[in-house]
Amino acid sequence: MKFLKKTDAPASSESISKSIPDSNASQITEEKDACLKGTGSLSENAGRELKEGEEPVVGSAGGDVSLKDAPTLAFPSISTADFQFDLEKASDIIVDKVAKFVNKLGNARLVLVDLSHKSKILSLVRTKASEKNIDSNKFFTFVGDITRLHSEGGLHCNVIANAANWRLKPGGGGVNAAIFSAGGQALEVATKEQAKSLLPGNAVVVPLPSTSPLFCREGVTHVIHVVGPNMNPQRPNCLNNDYIKGCKVLQEAYTSLFEGFASIVRSQSKLPKGSIENLQSKMTESQDHPDGIPKDHFTNSDQKNKREGLHKSERSKRSKGYRDETEDASDSNAGKVNLSNKSDGSRTKSCGSWAQALYNIAMQPEKHRDAVLEISDDVVVLNDLYPKAQRHVLVVARYEGLDCLADVRKEHLQLLRTMHALGLKWAEKFLHDDSSLVFRLGYHSEPSMRQLHLHVISQDFDSTHLKNKKHWNSFNTAFFRDSVDVMEEVSSNGKAILKDEDSMLSMELRCHRCRSAHPNIPRLKSHVTNCRASFPSTLLQKGRLVLTPCNVSIDA
DNA sequence: GTTCTAGAAC
DNA sequence: GTTCTAGAAC
Known part of the structure; x- marks a missing residue:
């Protein structure tokens, strides 16, 4: 509704372009000279003298310490390059979001960066920012390589944003390739630690290890990956020109990005606590x-930011x-x-309604009577909709906001015990019906479905629903955290040990009894059906397996 | 979480 | 040729 059409080339951008010194010297020089301010007045910025109190953006690294040290986020325009998002709409959103955040960030600064001084998005944003009277000390545009802002542009930015792809993988082209390349292996590893993937509209904060060239050379301490909406049919998740949704997602993306930056600023204690909080609650309420x-x-x-790195709008x-x-x-x-x-x-997020299923049942079990086996104040027990073994039930916590094992802390220990006890009760009930079964109780390190749930699963894995490597490894690698171990870890360390999904779920397929390796799921399953080897000793300890006395003697 | 399916593996 | 995996879409 706000996207009033404007002329393609705002007058001020032309004047800016003209005022760029007509120098073809080095690109570095040109980039420095092209450092533009939100006011759109460039000529006085071409040299080193800036307005009173203004940032020495073009200055040397040894400039004014207090100004140079102002937390600064450099960000590219999201979605307007390869994702082909409309520039007018994008520039409106950028300016709108900047206006909301910029005055709440203390002395922190936001800088929109593009490689070319001919960039249309830069000129559009400059124009609109000056129309909105956004403080040009706190928000300005900059022409240069976002991976070399300090070394080549003389601009110190402790945080840079990356227009990432949803897989958070290097490659592709443009900013993403450049930032991953400049960040080196350290950035890739650090990114994987924070998130595996990201849906459009989200951002993830990645603290940069000191081994990264971006850290040493450019002084970048954090990279924030942002995924924006895609309007390019050649790329995944194309929105088919749906700008209603596209604008919403782009707004979310910038909100996530700026909130991520705000959390970094706050953690560095350069802001009074209240300002960010107020900002966030305001953003939250308004949108x-x-x-x-x-x-x-x-x-x-x-703490949660650091652990999970996600800033969802x-x-x-x-x-x-x-x-x-x-x-x-x-x-x-x-x-x-x-x-x-x-x-x-x-x-x-919004599109994954299936991931909400357990939450919905946990919160209103009476509405799902057919699915539920047992209800108490703290938990519900239900059959897994796609059981991966002859018997497979879930004990789901009914605590609001307790989504997964990563959320579990010492105060949840009693809940864990309750869940374990109920899981045991059901395992024993099943054992009473079929004493040949063996049960294991545990949690997935990174569950796909929201709402903390304990798996109670028989160890036959005889099910047509067990179809792929991920299914098998989620129950038969360290990704599966035995309930007894989780309780012990939470009790002694305050939290559970979690295993990385990427490394665990792609492991080779091994029989959970004899540990023999198999080339694919069908071969593994036919082996497992017949394998009568005793379980590994670790599983036989500490009550990790639940089985009848008869079975114990066989396996021991 | 599942389903669908392209293309890799056999 | 068929079987199987893994990525995209839901």
Whole structure:
């Protein structure tokens, strides 16, 4: 609705272009000279003298320390290159989001970067930013290579944003390829630690190891990957020109990006706490919760940010109504950003309704009577919809906001015990019906479905629903965390040990009894059907396996 | 989470 | 040729 058509080439951009020194010297010089300010007035920036109090953006690295040290986020225009998003609409969104954030970031600065001084998106944004009277000290545009802002552009940015692809993989072209290339292996590894993938509209903050060239050479401490909407039919998740959705997603992307930056600024304690909090609650209220539902209440959003690195603009419903009194610690540091599980969080978002299924059942089990085996105040028990063995049930926690093992802390220990006890009860019930079964109780390190759930699964794995490597490895590698171990870890360390999905779920296929390797799922399954070897000793210890005394003697 | 299916593996 | 995997879409 706000996207008023403007002329293709705003007058001010032309004047800016003309005022760029007509120098073909080195590209570096040209980039420096082309450093443009939000006001659109370039001529005085071409040299080194800037307005009173203004940043020495073009200055040497040894410039004014206080100004140079201002936290600065350099970001490319999201989705307007390869993803072919309309420039007018994109520039409106950029300016709109910048206007909302820029005054809430203390002395921190936002810089829109593009390689070419002919960039149309830069000129559009400059024009619109000056129309909105955005403080040009805190927001400006810059022409240069985003991976060489300090070494070649003389601009110190401690955080840079990357227009990433949904797989968060290097390659492709443009900014993504350049940033991954400049960041080196260290960036790839650090990225994988934070997230495996990202849906459009989301951002993930990646702290950069000091081994990364971007860190040493450019002084970049964090990279924030952002995925914007795609309007290019040649690329995944194309929106087919649906600009209603596209604009919404692009807005979410910038909100996520700026919130991510805000969390970095806050963690570096350069901002009074209140300002970011206020900002976030304001953003949240204005866009995401028109219904005024209270936001979630993480007790330490910073910690959670670091652990999960996701900054979602879209809040899942986490009203405080349920179990509020036990969970809401009202920590003064409580951020208002809702961060979901890093792997499924990105997948879970709006389009992943299946990922909500357990949550819906846990919150309103009476509406799903056919699926539910047992209901208590704390948990519900249900048959897995796609059982991976003859017997496979889930014990689902009914705590609001407890999505996965990563969320579990010491205060949930009693809940874990309750879930384990109920899981045992059901295993024993099944054993009573068929004493040849063997059960294992445990959690997935990174579950696909929201809402903490304990798997109670028989070890025959005799099921047509067990179809692929991921299915097998999710129950037969360290990705599967035995309930007894989880309780022990939470009790002694305050949290459970989690295993990486990428490394665990792609492991070779091995029989869970004799540990023999098999080339594919069908061959593995036919082996498993016949293998009568005893279980590995680790599984026979500490009650990790639940079986009848008769079976114990066979296996021992 | 599943389904569908292209293309790799056999 | 068929079987199987793995990525995209849902």
